[in-house]
Amino acid sequence: MMKKNRFFDKFIVALVELIVYFYIMIFFRVESVWILIITVILLGVIFYLSKKFKKTFELINDSFTKNSKFATFLIVILMIAFPFVSKLIVPLYIYWLLITIQTFIFAIVALGLNFQAGTTGVMNLSSAAFYGVGAYTAGYLALHYKLPAILTIPLGGIAASIFGLLLFIPIFRARGQYFALITLAFGYMFVLSLNNLNFVGGPQGLKNIPPINLFGYNFQKAPFGTHFYVNYYYLVLIILLIALLIFQRLYNSWIGLTLNYIRDDEPAAKGCGVSTNKWKLMTLLIGNFFMGIGGAIYAHMIGFISPPNFTLTISLLIISIVLLGGSDNIIGVLVGAFILVLIPEKLRVITEYRVMLYGLLIVLILIFRPKGLIPFKERIYDKVIAKEN
Amino acid sequence: MEKKTILYTEDIEMRFGGLYALKNVNIKIYENEILGMIGPNGSGKTTFFNVITGFYKPTGGNFYFLGERLTGKEPYDIMIRGLSRTYQTSRVCFDLTVLDNILIGTHFVQKSRYFDALFNRKKLYKEIEYYKEKAVHLLKIFNPDLVNKLFVRVGSLPFIDRRRVEISRAMISEPKLILLDEPSAGMNADETKELMDDIGKVRSEMKNATIFIIEHDMKVIGTVTERVYALNFGQVIAEGTYKEVSNNIDVKEAYFGKELDNENRFAA
Amino acid sequence: MSGFAVILQILFNGIMLGIQYSMIAVGFTLFRGVLNVLNFSHGDVFMVGAFISMTLMGAFGVMSAAGLSYIGLIIVIFILSMILLGIIGVIFERLAVKPVSKGPVTMSLLATLGLGIAIREAVRLFYPRGGESKKFPELFHKLFEGTKGAFEFSGVIFRYENILFLIIGVAVVLILAFFINKTKMGLAIRAVAQDAECALMMGVNKDFIIDLTFFIGSALAALAAILYGLYYNTIVFDMGALMGVIGLSAAVVGGLGNIYGAIIGGFVFSLTEALSAALIPRGSEFMDVVAFAVVILFLIFRPSGILGEKVFERV
Secondary structure: OHHHHHHHHHHHHHHHHHHHHHHHHHHHHOOOOHHHHHHHHHHHHHHHHHHHOHHHHHHHHHHHHHOHHHHHHHHHHHHHHHHHHHHHHOOOHHHHHHHHHHHHHHHHHHHHHHHHHHHOOOOOOOHHHHHHHHHHHHHHHHHHOOOOHHHHHHHHHHHHHHHHHHHHOOOOOOOHHHHHHHHHHHHHHHHHHHHHOHHHOHHHOEOOOOOOEEOOEEOOOOHHHOOOHHHHHHHHHHHHHHHHHHHHHHHOOHHHHHHHHHHHOHHHHHHOOOOHHHHHHHHHHHHHHHHHHHHHHHHHHHOOEOHHHHOHHHHHHHHHHHHHHOOOOHHHHHHHHHHHHHHHHHOHHHHHHHHHHHHHHHHHHHHHOOOOOOOOOOOOOOHHHHHOO | OOOOEEEEEEEEEEEEOOEEEEEEEOOEEEOOOEEEEEOOOOOOHHHHHHHHOOOOOOOEEEEEEOOEEOOOOOHHHHHOOOEEEOOOOOOOOOOOEHHHHHHHHHOOOOOOOHHHHHHOHHHHHHHHHHHHHHHHHHHHHHOHHHHHHOOOEHHHOOHHHHHHHHHHHHHOOOOOEEEEEOOOOOOOHHHHHHHHHHHHHHHHHOOOOEEEEEOOOHHHHHHHOOEEEEEEOOEEEEEEOHHHHHHOHHHHHHHHOOOOOOHHHHOO | OOHHHHHHHHHHHHHHHHHHHHHHHHHHHHHHHHHOOOOOOHHHHHHHHHHHHHHHHHHOOHHHOOHHHHHHHHHHHHHHHHHHHHHHHHHHHHHHHHHHOOOOHHHHHHHHHHHHHHHHHHHHHHOOOOOOOEEOOOOOHHHHOOOOOEEEEOOEEEEHHHHHHHHHHHHHHHHHHHHHHHOHHHHHHHHHHHOHHHHHHOOOOHHHHHHHHHHHHHHHHHHHHHHHHHHHOEEOOOHHHHHHHHHHHHHHHHOOOOHHHHHHHHHHHHHHHHHHHHHOOOHHHHHHHHHHHHHHHHHHHOOOOOOOOOOOOOO
């Protein structure tokens, strides 16, 4: 009886994941806007059903919780297979591959911001600027010093961290809203400066940034007859998975606990012996590092970066990703990135309106659902610890 | 038997602009005692707590804990030397679990940091398991029910249980001095009685600890404490056992004004 | 130009800019005081004001009027723009700003940021050819037809128009100060700003005061917008972005919640810009950066601002 249950659980998990996976493929394949409308309707129907058939949905939920390792493993396999499966199903798969890579890059940046704003409560409104520091550092070093990607990408991350330190250490005394304001001003100053500094190309930016060449493997080569984007896809996927693992582990530990306490009640944290400034600085360092990495990869992949890529609007996009999915929620960040980067692509009809909709979205989220879409989950350090009760 | 002083202050002064919240405050706390502090609203009790825990830096005077001068240090620097406290408004993080809220109390004694969180999960889990056991042990003392609610949001608990979580948080690091700031604030008569029992349990659980309580409720002070300081307008006006202090003329004046016969009011 | 003339020119430029900045800054400080929000959509409301007044001028056929009716028309446009923008400001407040004011300040900062972006894009998308810069009609020129148009003093040329701006600006500031300090309504505003709960208990209609404050703040923005348009002759849909950040920075420098502080902050900012534009090579490109750097320094070393905001954390 036990064995049958275990197999049944895994079957449910696999079924749900495969359905979602192939639905996303169909979503990519169908050109007309109708697919989006159908998706929204479907989501509404599912939502309604989940209220009516609570038990069934709870069963599915439980299967996922009990078999989370298997679920994750399967998703990773599916993601690895993605370029090849999509090639078979989606005619424009190269375009969607690029969009997916962009989604992943923003997810990485958003994970960094989430660590700062969602987990620790440090409101950094200039994430795009640090993304930009990473991009420009990597681009400049690759272009003018011919440094290989294996160096430029981490250096991009480190540059973003150092830049962050230089900015944040002096302003630590500032309270919450003033701190946020300063980061905002910094974002402006960054773009303004970029436009006026000639050694980074001024308003034209950096062009012809060399693509990645990893241990002799040139990323411009298309593997297995697909497209060279596939190389970047796997690189970003690996980094995203590493980032997810890192943040998941940090969350489920003293680190996550301490940072949450700093976020929710800083004086109480101090009263428990937490040296809050040091911890906040650590978060800024780590978060910025990932923002910089995202930027560095972007620079190599696209080959061309300029000031308009790093404006306040982009910072807002990243903040929306964190807010929409649910602050301090790693899965939420992924969902948010998906919704905010992928879906607007389907709405090419309304590309013009995209920025306005982002703005409205932020307002609406903060009025109606400030906690985000994905419901809050308590910290359970490890299933074993939680079980013995 | 010579009593050892674990904390003493020298002429503590706390000025806000032209207002003296504390003036010439000289207080001694002896090892192992349960000390109380009373005084009407605004007399400076919480301000005093804030000074000796580093949240306010005194504008004059010094204080010493275990012989070390701690004036001007930050809260985290002070607390790690063996103090812990609760707050008048019961500061716990509503969105975090009961276990989380207690575990944070071990912040400066636990050993795993970034490296272990990332690479040595076994060591991390061992430590969490160890402190979780301690937390369970503490909660059992106050309210065995709570043991089943380790992973429940603290915000969903009734007020008195949140207080208990807060007290457990203060106790889990086995501090030498526990400061309780108006623990009975917001409680009705029944809950206050439970609280007094709780404090008794704290005492029997931590035999080597010293407890310092600020209270408004005279019943609690009378029942629980061994010695009391009375504060008014930021200055110490009396010191002694509860009986002595409650009969002190200055103290009665502070609470009720002059020319009132209030022998009964203080009856515990 | 002689050294004195340079200084005079800088001062004058600074003052002209300062009037605009101050009016926006006052709005920020009022909103923060009364509703405890950092309202980032205010800059974009300012932009809407510019577009409204420009449209009104076109609609009223201002250019073709003459004589007294011309002056009358100018006054009507000023007042109409201010009232319209005031109403728009209140609408935004009711719809989007008040609902987010209950949470932490950073939330309202974000939400109003989003709102501002939405407003900006809406103008770009829905106003006819909204993406282009628009020429703002000249209004005061006609008044000075037949005169030299300017006078000279110590080698610096002062245009009559600009003097008129100055007079209008100063007049408005004085009226505002009078209103806030000497009238009952103003007292109510100050009461709500200091302690809304308490004001409620005293019988003040908090919601009405909040609406009134937003109305005043937005109306001032309309005035600033008209002056901006007349001064620069061009308006564009994203002019509110920078102005918003400048206005808020100025309000913070002067001390959030303090109206006189906002005014002083506006002038501090503008004079810093004027100085950097004149004295630093390629200064006019970097003047915003320099001014922001100054603001950041203020926020680090004196976050309560020049005239001080009461800052205290209760434990």
